[in-house]
Amino acid sequence: MDLTEKDTAIEVEDLTFSYNNHDPVLKGLSFSVKTGEKVGLVGPNGCGKTTLFLCLMGFLRPLSGHIRIFGREMIKEGDFKWARRRVGLLFQDPDDQLFCPTVLEDVAFGPLNLGFKPKDAIQIAKDTLKALKLEGFENRVTYKLSGGEKKLISLATVLSMQPKVLLLDEPTNGLDEETYFRIIEIFNNLDLTCVFISHDMDFLANTTQKIFMMKNGKILSEDAKIPHYHMHAHELGRVHHVHRRLMINDGKE
Amino acid sequence: MFDPEILDRNHLILRIDPRIKIVSYLILALEISLINSINVILIAVTATLTGILVLRIPIRVFVKKLAQINMFLLFFWVVLPFTYTGNEIFTIYGLSITSEGINYCFLITLKSNCVLLILFLLIGTMSSMDFGHAMISMGVSKKLTFLFLFTWRYLDVMWRELSQMLRALKARNFEPKTNLRTYKTFAFLVAMLLIKAYERSKRIQMAMVARGFQGRYHSLKELQINRCDLIFQGTVLCLAFILGYLEWI
Numbered sequence: 001m002d003l004t005e006k007d008t009a010i011e012v013e014d015l016t017f018s019y020n021n022h023d024p025v026l027k028g029l030s031f032s033v034k035t036g037e038k039v040g041l042v043g044p045n046g047c048g049k050t051t052l053f054l055c056l057m058g059f060l061r062p063l064s065g066h067i068r069i070f071g072r073e074m075i076k077e078g079d080f081k082w083a084r085r086r087v088g089l090l091f092q093d094p095d096d097q098l099f100c101p102t103v104l105e106d107v108a109f110g111p112l113n114l115g116f117k118p119k120d121a122i123q124i125a126k127d128t129l130k131a132l133k134l135e136g137f138e139n140r141v142t143y144k145l146s147g148g149e150k151k152l153i154s155l156a157t158v159l160s161m162q163p164k165v166l167l168l169d170e171p172t173n174g175l176d177e178e179t180y181f182r183i184i185e186i187f188n189n190l191d192l193t194c195v196f197i198s199h200d201m202d203f204l205a206n207t208t209q210k211i212f213m214m215k216n217g218k219i220l221s222e223d224a225k226i227p228h229y230h231m232h233a234h235e236l237g238r239v240h241h242v243h244r245r246l247m248i249n250d251g252k253e
Numbered sequence: 254m255f256d257p258e259i260l261d262r263n264h265l266i267l268r269i270d271p272r273i274k275i276v277s278y279l280i281l282a283l284e285i286s287l288i289n290s291i292n293v294i295l296i297a298v299t300a301t302l303t304g305i306l307v308l309r310i311p312i313r314v315f316v317k318k319l320a321q322i323n324m325f326l327l328f329f330w331v332v333l334p335f336t337y338t339g340n341e342i343f344t345i346y347g348l349s350i351t352s353e354g355i356n357y358c359f360l361i362t363l364k365s366n367c368v369l370l371i372l373f374l375l376i377g378t379m380s381s382m383d384f385g386h387a388m389i390s391m392g393v394s395k396k397l398t399f400l401f402l403f404t405w406r407y408l409d410v411m412w413r414e415l416s417q418m419l420r421a422l423k424a425r426n427f428e429p430k431t432n433l434r435t436y437k438t439f440a441f442l443v444a445m446l447l448i449k450a451y452e453r454s455k456r457i458q459m460a461m462v463a464r465g466f467q468g469r470y471h472s473l474k475e476l477q478i479n480r481c482d483l484i485f486q487g488t489v490l491c492l493a494f495i496l497g498y499l500e501w502i
Contacts, residue, residue, distance in 0.1 A: 059459045081467075089463045095410050096456040099403065101381050108473055113465030118473045143409045161464060 008071065009035045009165050009193040010056065010087075015065035017048070017055055024063065025051050027217035035070075035164075038187070038194040040204035043214030049197045050092070052214075053167045057089050070164075085114065088163035092170045094150035095143070103129070103145075103153055104138040110161040128160040132186060148179035155186070165193040172203050266308050266378045270482045271387035274375040277489040282368050284493055291356065293500045294363045300492055301370045308374075315373050322369060326362050333358050381405045386472035395470070407453070414449055418442055 011032040018024035025048040033039055041049050054060040056067060058080025067074040069083040091097045100106035107125035108118075116124065129135060134152060137145075145153060151171070158166065171187075172180055180203075187194065187207045198204055204211055213220045285297055305312060339353030376384070385402045389395060422438065429435045 054459065057459070057463055059462070084463055084465060089460070091456060091460050093456070096453060097460045099406050099457055099461070101406065105380075105382055105473055109461075109466075109471075110464040112471035112473075113467065113469075118471070118475055121471075122473055143406065157464065 007035050009033050009037070009069070010195070011066075011068040011071075012052075012056070013066040013068075015052075015055060015062050015067065017051060017060060017062040019051075021063075025217055026055070026062070028065070029214075029218050031212055031219045033165075033193060033195060035193055036191070037210065038196070038208045040196045040198060040208040040211040041214060041219075042197075042199065042201075042204070042211060047214050048217055049214055050169055053089060053169060053195075053197070056167060057084060057087065085161070086163055087165040087167060088158035088161055090154055090158050090166065090168040090171060092173065094147075094154040097154040097157060098142040098145075098150060101141060102138070103134075103140045103142055103156075106142055106153065107156050107160045110157060114161065124160055124162075125156075128156045132156050132159070133182075148175050151175060152179065152183070155183075159190075163192065165195070166190070167195050169197045170199075171196060172198060172200050264308075264310075264378075265481070266310065266374070268481065269485050270476055270478050271379045271383045272391055272476065273478065273482045273486050274379060275384075275387055275391065277486060278371060278375040280493050281371050281489065284496055285364055285368055285371075288364070288496065288500045289360070290500055291360055291363065293496055294360065294367060296499065297492075297496055298363055298367045298370075301367055301374070305370065305374060310374065310378075315370065318373065319366060319369060322365070323362070326365060329361055330358050333361075382472060383474065386470065386474070386476065389470055390476055395468075398470075403454075403457075407450070410453070411446060411450060415442070415446055418445060 013030050015026050015029045016024050017026040029048075029052065041052070043049055051060060055062050056069075058074060058077065069087060072079060072082065074080055074083060098106050100109060104122065104125055107128055108121040111121040111124045112118065126138065129137060132152060132155065134156060137149070137153065140149075142150070142153065151174075155171070171183060175183060184203065184206050194207075196204060196208060281297075285294065288294055288297070334350045334354035335348050337351050337354030337357055339351035341349040342352050342355075343350055379387075381402055385398045388398045388401070419442070422442075427438065429439075
C-alpha cells in the first residue's frame with residue numbers, strides 16, 4: 001500500500017447498483033474522500049444516499065464498479081469484515097441501532113465483538129460515554145431514552161468501536177436545539193473521516209469542508225462549495241426573503 | 254425484569270448466577286404446581302415471603318403486578334365455588350356453594366401467587382441479556398434465545414408503530430364498523446406491521462454486523478458459579494426437599 005492510497009479513506013469508482021436488476025439506483029457513481037476529511041452528501045429523497053452507505057459497508061452488492069477502503073479493494077465478505085472494523089455506520093433510526101436492554105451493554109457490544117474481554121469492553125464503553133459527556137447513562141434502559149438521547153447513545157455505540165471513518169445517515173434528524181449544537185460540537189472535535197447524509201445545510205456548513213450533490217444515481221459536483229455561512233435566526237426571519245441557492249453545479253444553478 | 258434501578262446494584266439477588274436462578278425457579282415452580290395440600294402450600298408461601306424479607310427486597314415492587322394477576326383469579330372465585338361438587342355450605346338463589354369449591358379456589362390462589370412471587374424474585378431480578386446468556390450457556394438453541402431477546406426489546410417499538418398507524422387512521426376520520434372495509438383496513442394494518450417488523454429486523458441485523466457481530470453472543474458478565482451461588486442453590490434444594498417430604502411422604 002503506497003502513501004497515496006493510504007491518504008484516501010474511501011474511493012468509489014463507477015458504482016452501479018439496482019434493487020431489482022433493472023432501473024438502477026446508483027448509475028456509475030464515483031467519488032472519493034481523503035483521510036481526515038469531513039464531507040456532506042445531499043440530494044433529493046430516494047436518490048440512493050443510504051443505498052450508497054449500505055454498499056460501502058458491504059450490505060448491498062453492486063452490479064459493477066469498485067469500492068476501495070483505505071486502498072483495499074472490497075470484493076469478498078472478508079474484505080468488508082476488515083472494513084467494518086475501520087468504518088462505523090450510524091443508522092438513521094436509533095431504534096435500529098440500540099437493541100440491548102441497557103446503554104452500557106449496547107455501547108460495549110462492538111468492543112466485545114472485536115474480541116475485547118468484558119472488563120476492557122466495559123472500560124471502553126465508559127470512556128466513550130464520558131467523551132460524549134454521557135456519564136450516568138450506563139444503566140439506563142435503551143428504549144426508554146428520549147429521541148435525542150437515543151441518537152447520542154447510538155453515536156457512542158459506533159464510536160466505541162474506535163473507527164477511522166464514520167458514515168452518518170441524517171445525524172441531526174429530530175434533535176432539539178441543545179442536542180443539535182452538542183452534536184455539532186462533538187463532530188467538530190472528532191479527529192475522524194466523516195461522511196454525513198443530511199438535508200440540513202446549516203449543519204453541513206458547520207461541520208464539513210466539502211459537499212457532494214447526488215442526483216439521478218450519480219454524484220454531480222466533485223467539490224460543490226458552500227457559498228455562504230450563517231445561522232438561521234436573524235432579523236429577516238420575520239420578513240419574507242430569499243437566500244441564494246447553496247449548491248452550484250458546474251457553474252449552473 | 255422490572256426496573257433494575259429499584260434494587261441496589263450490588264444486591265445479593267442480582268449477583269447470583271442467572272443459571273442457578275433459572276434452575277431454582279424451574280424446580281420450585283414445578284413442585285408447587287404439583288402440591289395439593291393447602292398446609293404445605295402455606296409453608297411454601299411463608300418460606301418465599303421470608304426469603305423476600307431476608308433479601309430485603311421492597312415488596313411494593315411486586316404488589317401491583319400481583320394485584321393485576323389476582324384480578325384474573327377473581328374469575329375462578331366467582332365460578333368455582335358454585336360449580337365444584339361437594340359438601341354444600343349454603344345456597345343463594347338456588348345456587349349452592351361447596352366447601353370443596355372454596356378450598357380449591359384458595360389452593361389455586363395460593364399456588365399461583367407463590368409461583369409468581371418466586372418468578373419475580375428469581376427471574377424478575379435479572380436483565381433480559383443475562384437471561385439470554387444463561388439460556389445459551391444452558392444449551393438452549395441460539396435462535397430461540399435471540400427470538401426471546403429481540404421480542405423483549407422490540408415489543409415497545411412495534412406497539413408504537415401500531416399506535417402511530419391507528420392514529421393516522423383516526424386522523425383521516427376512520428371509524429371501525431362491522432363491515433368488510435373495516436376488516437380489510439385492519440388486515441392491512443396487521444400486514445403493514447409485519448412488513449415493517451421484517452424491514453426493521455433487516456436494518457437491525459445490518460447495524461449489528463456493522464458493529465462486528467458474527468453470530469457469537471457475548472455478555473458483559475462472565476458467568477461463574479461461586480460459593481454464594483452454591484449456598485443459594487443448596488437452600489432452594491433443601492426447601493424443595495422439605496416441601497416434597499411433607500406432601501408425599
